[in-house]
Amino acid sequence: MKYILPTFGALTATALFAFSSLSTPVAAKETSSRSDTFRQLELFADVMARVRNEYVVDVEDSELIGDALNGMLQSLDPHSSYITAEQFKEMQVDTSGEYGGLGMEVTTESGVVKVVAPIDGGPAKEIGIKAGDYITEVDGQSILGVSLSEAVERMRGKPGEPITISIVRGDEDPMEFTMTREIIKPRNTKYEIKDGIGYLRIPQFNEKSAPSMIDAIAALKSDFGGRIPGLILDLRGNPGGLLDQSIKVSSAFLDGGEVVSTRGRKADDTQRYNAQKGELVKGVPLIVLIDGASASASEIVAGAVQDRGRGIVLGMTSFGKGSVQSVIPLRGGRDGALRMTTQRYYTPSGRSIQGTGITPDISVAAIPDDGNGNKRIRESDLPNSIQNELTSEETENSETEITIDFPPEGFNVEDDYQLQKAIALLKDGTYAQTLASLTQG
Amino acid sequence: MSFAKRFLFTATALGLAGLLWQVPQAKTVSPEDQKTIEQLELFAEAFSIVRDNYVEETSDNKLIEGAINGALEALDPHSSYAPKEDHAERQKTARREYGGLGIEVTMENELVKVNYVIPNGPADKQGLKRGDFITAVEGENVRGKSLNDAVEGMRGLAGDPINITVLSPDNTRREVVVIRETVSGRAVRHRVEDGIGYIRIETFNHPRLAKDSKAALEDLKAELGGSMKGLIIDVRSNPGGRVDQVVKVTGYFLDGGEVFSSRGREAEDTRRYHAAAGELLPNVPIVVLINSQSASAAEIIAGALQDRGRAMVVGRRSFGKGSVQSIMQMDDGGALRLTTERYFTPSGHSIQGLGIMPDVLVAGRPESKNTKDRFRESDLQNALANPEGLILEENFDEMDFPSEDWPDTEDYQLAKAIELVKSPEFSARLARKNTPLKR
Numbered sequence: 001m002k003y004i005l006p007t008f009g010a011l012t013a014t015a016l017f018a019f020s021s022l023s024t025p026v027a028a029k030e031t032s033s034r035s036d037t038f039r040q041l042e043l044f045a046d047v048m049a050r051v052r053n054e055y056v057v058d059v060e061d062s063e064l065i066g067d068a069l070n071g072m073l074q075s076l077d078p079h080s081s082y083i084t085a086e087q088f089k090e091m092q093v094d095t096s097g098e099y100g101g102l103g104m105e106v107t108t109e110s111g112v113v114k115v116v117a118p119i120d121g122g123p124a125k126e127i128g129i130k131a132g133d134y135i136t137e138v139d140g141q142s143i144l145g146v147s148l149s150e151a152v153e154r155m156r157g158k159p160g161e162p163i164t165i166s167i168v169r170g171d172e173d174p175m176e177f178t179m180t181r182e183i184i185k186p187r188n189t190k191y192e193i194k195d196g197i198g199y200l201r202i203p204q205f206n207e208k209s210a211p212s213m214i215d216a217i218a219a220l221k222s223d224f225g226g227r228i229p230g231l232i233l234d235l236r237g238n239p240g241g242l243l244d245q246s247i248k249v250s251s252a253f254l255d256g257g258e259v260v261s262t263r264g265r266k267a268d269d270t271q272r273y274n275a276q277k278g279e280l281v282k283g284v285p286l287i288v289l290i291d292g293a294s295a296s297a298s299e300i301v302a303g304a305v306q307d308r309g310r311g312i313v314l315g316m317t318s319f320g321k322g323s324v325q326s327v328i329p330l331r332g333g334r335d336g337a338l339r340m341t342t343q344r345y346y347t348p349s350g351r352s353i354q355g356t357g358i359t360p361d362i363s364v365a366a367i368p369d370d371g372n373g374n375k376r377i378r379e380s381d382l383p384n385s386i387q388n389e390l391t392s393e394e395t396e397n398s399e400t401e402i403t404i405d406f407p408p409e410g411f412n413v414e415d416d417y418q419l420q421k422a423i424a425l426l427k428d429g430t431y432a433q434t435l436a437s438l439t440q441g
Numbered sequence: 442m443s444f445a446k447r448f449l450f451t452a453t454a455l456g457l458a459g460l461l462w463q464v465p466q467a468k469t470v471s472p473e474d475q476k477t478i479e480q481l482e483l484f485a486e487a488f489s490i491v492r493d494n495y496v497e498e499t500s501d502n503k504l505i506e507g508a509i510n511g512a513l514e515a516l517d518p519h520s521s522y523a524p525k526e527d528h529a530e531r532q533k534t535a536r537r538e539y540g541g542l543g544i545e546v547t548m549e550n551e552l553v554k555v556n557y558v559i560p561n562g563p564a565d566k567q568g569l570k571r572g573d574f575i576t577a578v579e580g581e582n583v584r585g586k587s588l589n590d591a592v593e594g595m596r597g598l599a600g601d602p603i604n605i606t607v608l609s610p611d612n613t614r615r616e617v618v619v620i621r622e623t624v625s626g627r628a629v630r631h632r633v634e635d636g637i638g639y640i641r642i643e644t645f646n647h648p649r650l651a652k653d654s655k656a657a658l659e660d661l662k663a664e665l666g667g668s669m670k671g672l673i674i675d676v677r678s679n680p681g682g683r684v685d686q687v688v689k690v691t692g693y694f695l696d697g698g699e700v701f702s703s704r705g706r707e708a709e710d711t712r713r714y715h716a717a718a719g720e721l722l723p724n725v726p727i728v729v730l731i732n733s734q735s736a737s738a739a740e741i742i743a744g745a746l747q748d749r750g751r752a753m754v755v756g757r758r759s760f761g762k763g764s765v766q767s768i769m770q771m772d773d774g775g776a777l778r779l780t781t782e783r784y785f786t787p788s789g790h791s792i793q794g795l796g797i798m799p800d801v802l803v804a805g806r807p808e809s810k811n812t813k814d815r816f817r818e819s820d821l822q823n824a825l826a827n828p829e830g831l832i833l834e835e836n837f838d839e840m841d842f843p844s845e846d847w848p849d850t851e852d853y854q855l856a857k858a859i860e861l862v863k864s865p866e867f868s869a870r871l872a873r874k875n876t877p878l879k880r
Contacts, residue, residue: 044508055706
């Protein structure tokens with residue numbers, strides 16, 4: 001088999017050689033590790049040469065390289081992937097997403113597509129798909145082992161088109177759900193008055209989240225005749241979305257100061273995001289509700305409120321997706337783009353959200369104790385997920401200290417135990433004291 | 442350092458390395474090669490972006506490994522790359538192979554019954570005999586367990602002792618300590634069933650397989666006094682193995698002629714494999730038993746005997762793995778496993794994605810959705826397509842299912858195969874059977 005190499009071997013070297021036109025002198029001691037790198041690239045080129053010359057059918061070079069880039073990125077973490085030139089073009093034209101979808105946030109775990117959270121009002125949530133469900137088939141076709149982007153692609157389609165997906169939930173037999181694809185419209189912030197307390201629900205962070213929340217707060221204020229006695233911000237099941245919206249939402253509760261920072265590999269890559277001056281609900285007691293399906297932008301808001309001592313975070317530990325992906329076009333996008341994790345989110349006190357998530361100040365479960373502490377799948381359970389800087393031991397410890405308030409056996413889940421607890425805390429006069437003790441600790 | 446500067450830096454180093462590597466010619470580059478060069482450049486560029494900008498330090502090895510695997514996995518499910526360490530690791534685990542007792546067992550009266558004791562195996566050394574029952578493993582009763590669970594309980598690492606309770610047919614009970622050994626098991630088994638020769642080939646992945654098969658056939662011939670009325674070749678759940686072995690074994694049943702051909706991308710890459718002249722069992726009616734897990738070499742033997750009109754094939758449509766992988770040693774010591782050819786039966790049809798369709802469809806279990814659904818090559822992600830674009834579906838209306846009350850312990854497919862091979866119409870049916878590939 002060796003005989004093929006000379007011609008293509010030369011080709012390889014030529015390809016890399018082309019870079020030398022960019023040459024500037026390089027330090028001698030760098031060369032050894034650099035030549036290791038070169039050997040790795042050479043190995044890659046050799047394998048590609050073998051495939052090109054000997055594979056049983058003709059393979060398009062560009063496809064091969066695209067798949068290689070995708071493999072490289074996916075080996076890093078589940079949120080990094082390669083975007084083909086066509087996909088990149090689509091992204092440019094159509095950022096609003098006028099395709100029909102099922103309304104859920106998904107990720108992959110060991111090659112299986114997993115539901116992070118179904119979005120309020122979307123077809124998936126309506127039909128009863130739950131956070132933590134595994135999707136094994138789309139329209140009778142297995143999607144085991146396919147990449148996340150491919151799986152998402154297969155679930156998308158024309159609005160109004162039906163789709164059947166197979167779901168595996170726990171030890172139960174696979175279930176089939178048939179639903180109709182819908183255009184997933186950005187959901188606005190909803191508000192109501194519950195038991196004399198203002199209640200805000202942000203189902204996801206899209207471009208309308210902050211403006212509609214500001215409207216909602218104004219409406220609540222007038223409903224209460226000026227002063228809101230207490231406010232609950234519900235971020236449960238909110239899979240995240242736009243970073244700038246999470247900053248704006250946080251600004252409603254903070255009078256300037258840091259909301260979140262993002263940090264890259266190098267210390268000088270740090271970027272800080274601050275709240276705007278002027279708080280909307282100054283002095284109003286605040287509770288933020290989170291659960292295991294609160295991810296990313298939701299965790300930024302909860303983390304900021306918690307770290308800045310502005311309110312109490314109640315519920316269950318959040319998902320722990322604290323990484324930022326950048327889209328880096330290759331040759332202006334003509335050769336596609338790299339979607340790659342480049343930074344991590346840090347709360348104002350400098351905690352990384354990645355992996356650990358936000359631990360609530362008061363842990364309250366939604367469903368009665370099932371013996372597992374109602375463990376939910378979180379980012380740290382994903383294969384290849386980026387580790388938090390804390391050692392696993394430390395993480396473990398902080399996990400075990402938590403005492404969770406479970407609803408009593410037979411509690412009707414519809415009655416929303418977490419919300420009840422939040423309302424009680426705002427009304428029983430212990431809020432200020434509790435908040436003060438948390439801030440001290 | 443800015444990103445652009447860092448990239449330049451990497452590129453420079455790579456360029457230098459290229460210089461050290463010394464390439465003589467770069468003048469005559471075809472447009473085709475130019476495209477490849479551009480793609481490799483693109484890769485190198487993306488590689489250095491990832492390397493410099495990913496949120497954590499990356500390892501070059503890991504990145505390249507991910508890239509190679511990404512490219513190969515997208516090709517087909519059988520192409521892969523194993524780096525050097527993997528190689529070594531695999532050898533280590535191979536040495537700590539699971540040990541067994543050297544027996545073959547079935548379930549009878551809720552007890553584990555010894556059907557065969559491998560000569561000189563660990564159980565043989567402790568005097569276990571065919572017909573013995575195992576009633577307890579490590580003091581735990583086997584009664585009420587499934588055969589799988591019972592066997593699982595007997596497995597362990599080679600060298601570890603195991604305590605079993607043995608009940609002999611004469612009703613004596615004793616405790617025996619057996620030291621587990623790595624038992625390769627017999628790849629070939631044979632027996633006389635109802636006056637018919639039966640040979641079961643578990644795998645073709647054994648260098649002595651053809652020899653063992655030949656010995657087994659000779660044995661059967663001797664036992665049946667040279668007047669064998671029929672032969673069953675059972676390759677159910679046989680995952681395939683070595684091409685040289687399957688060609689030899691198939692050759693025992695054919696008097697020369699083609700067994701299969703393998704074809705690469707170019708027409709001139711075609712290689713034909715022929716049977717040796719001279720049959721071992723001329724004129725003996727043959728049935729080949731296959732199921733959905735008969736793959737690769739097992740499909741070659743079934744396809745050859747079917748196409749050449751030498752045997753009737755009974756069972757379920759086979760797996761459909763009709764591709765050949767070549768193992769290529771890379772310079773870094775790793776091994777590239779790449780699909781380079783496809784198998785074709787003598788009539789010129791590719792097995793890939795199709796499998797072999799039995800002449801007589803017989804299911805092993807009573808009719809149900811579960812029985813009908815079988816996992817095959819074409820269900821694998823990125824499976825290589827059939828080059829002729831063919832699709833084969835089993836016709837369930839034609840399929841012979843055992844009745845609901847058919848006992849799990851009885852082999853329905855084998856029973857049907859024996860019935861067929863013994864039937865007086867066998868040769869007439871063989872002569873007029875359909876063209877091998879039902880479209």
